Amino acid sequence: MNIKKILGLVLTLLGIGGLIYTAILYVNGSGEFKILAVYGILGAIFFFSGMGLIKRLGSSNE
Template identity: 65%
Template structure:
């Protein structure tokens, strides 16, 4: 596997984790909206950058 795809997968998983944590905070009616915004934005940023990195990495011919 290419190192870019591995890093893309790590970023995607970190983004999913951030988005899930944001959903948990939202579900618990958390009073800390700043934390929800920060985790949500960072989760979305990591998720979409990881997906883009995986998608745009070209396959090498063996």
């Protein structure tokens, strides 16, 4: 397996984990807005960068 595909998978999974953690904190009401924003933004960045990397590698003919 290509190292870039593994990195894309890891980034995507970290992003999903961050977004789920943000949702859990929000539902429980145990998070301040700043903390929720930081986790949510970082989760979104990781998720979309991982998905973009996977999509870009999937469309190339290596």
